Amino acid sequence: MKLAATRLTGLGTTIFTEMTLLAQRTGAINLGQGFPDQDGPPEVVEAAAAALRAGHNQYAPLAGVPELRAAVLEHQRRHYGLEPEDVLVTFGATEAIAAALLALCEPGDEVIVIEPYYDSYAACIAFAGARRRPVTLRAPGFALDPGELRAAVRAAGGAARVLLLNSPHNPTGRVLTAQELSAVAEVCVEHDLVCVSDEVYEHLVYEGRHIPVATLPGMASRTLTISSVGKSFSFTGWKVGWCSGPRELVAAARTVKQYLTFAGGTPLQHAAATALGLGDEHLRALREQLRANRDTLAAAIAAAGWRPLAAAGTYFINADVGEDAAGFCAALPQRCGVVAIPTSAFYDDREAGRSLVRFAFCKRPEVIAEAASRLAGG
Ligand code: PMP
Numbered sequence: 001m002k003l004a005a006t007r008l009t010g011l012g013t014t015i016f017t018e019m020t021l022l023a024q025r026t027g028a029i030n031l032g033q034g035f036p037d038q039d040g041p042p043e044v045v046e047a048a049a050a051a052l053r054a055g056h057n058q059y060a061p062l063a064g065v066p067e068l069r070a071a072v073l074e075h076q077r078r079h080y081g082l083e084p085e086d087v088l089v090t091f092g093a094t095e096a097i098a099a100a101l102l103a104l105c106e107p108g109d110e111v112i113v114i115e116p117y118y119d120s121y122a123a124c125i126a127f128a129g130a131r132r133r134p135v136t137l138r139a140p141g142f143a144l145d146p147g148e149l150r151a152a153v154r155a156a157g158g159a160a161r162v163l164l165l166n167s168p169h170n171p172t173g174r175v176l177t178a179q180e181l182s183a184v185a186e187v188c189v190e191h192d193l194v195c196v197s198d199e200v201y202e203h204l205v206y207e208g209r210h211i212p213v214a215t216l217p218g219m220a221s222r223t224l225t226i227s228s229v230g231k232s233f234s235f236t237g238w239k240v241g242w243c244s245g246p247r248e249l250v251a252a253a254r255t256v257k258q259y260l261t262f263a264g265g266t267p268l269q270h271a272a273a274t275a276l277g278l279g280d281e282h283l284r285a286l287r288e289q290l291r292a293n294r295d296t297l298a299a300a301i302a303a304a305g306w307r308p309l310a311a312a313g314t315y316f317i318n319a320d321v322g323e324d325a326a327g328f329c330a331a332l333p334q335r336c337g338v339v340a341i342p343t344s345a346f347y348d349d350r351e352a353g354r355s356l357v358r359f360a361f362c363k364r365p366e367v368i369a370e371a372a373s374r375l376a377g378g
């Protein structure tokens, strides 16, 4: 007897869980699932402890605690000059993505998504009864081709409703340029698409700069911008995220969110407000460390005889290993004592990702150095 619904077809266990289990089983260094091995700023941890003691232990308001909502609005204003009409606190960026897609897609709608894509996108599009229409980024440069973007929207034949954007981009490490984002904005305006913009790596940029798509002409009124404390402040386990944008889009996400989790993590929401209120020194130091880690790993990938691909942002770097990525990653723990992720898992076009492997570099410098020496020697 089949118990699970058909919408779960093909979802199984995420590649992140699978590869973390492989690391645990083999004792290899886990450069697969992206999570830091150091906590974020101690004063933010203290703020969480203080919030627990101060009695912030009951349901947060549906929209999030006022201090965090104000801090998100201030963050968007200070960094980008954006003044979103509304903001909703969510259970990590993951819930914001789910709520947005469930709120915006009719069954049968198409979602334009840039592949390789973060795995929850495909799942949430399926939960919404919609279909994904990928636009492919190809190695080595992973550029977004405006012609392919337009062709994808045309091919959707009027069914395209949402464009799901992610820059800085997981898993490629690309930071989309002003020209690429202009093409995205033009397409959204021309075809009346809503843009759901996942910007969780907004502060992890080493070359170029992060441009929120909502700052482009015609986009503030049609963009829901998503982020979280996971990457910028190294608290991936807190699952405090948010989305901001036009009143109507935020309200739609809020309507869904109230029946997913209603609210979450009241004391952590208070601490997240403290995190967003910190000066920029923490972000500068984090970037500096991550940039050094990236360079160490890129050199090791090259020394091992693989091709490192430029990563201007996020904490991921890809290598073209010249062979089937899934087989390569399955063998890597035995071969080098390192776990990585086959980037092919994030492509519908398996050929485009066939020989690409993603390494996470959000680990302590000594761990990265050890991984680098194992890879270079392997
Ligand atoms: N989007 C992308 C592109 C990510 O890499 C992640 C990290 N897992 C998320 C969303 C989810 O963020 P959160 O942990 O805040 O739910």
Ligand code: GLN
Pocket: 014, 016, 017, 032, 033, 034, 035, 170
């Ligand atoms: N964002 C992280 C990654 O891409 C972790 C994802 C997860 O565990 N769901 O590796």
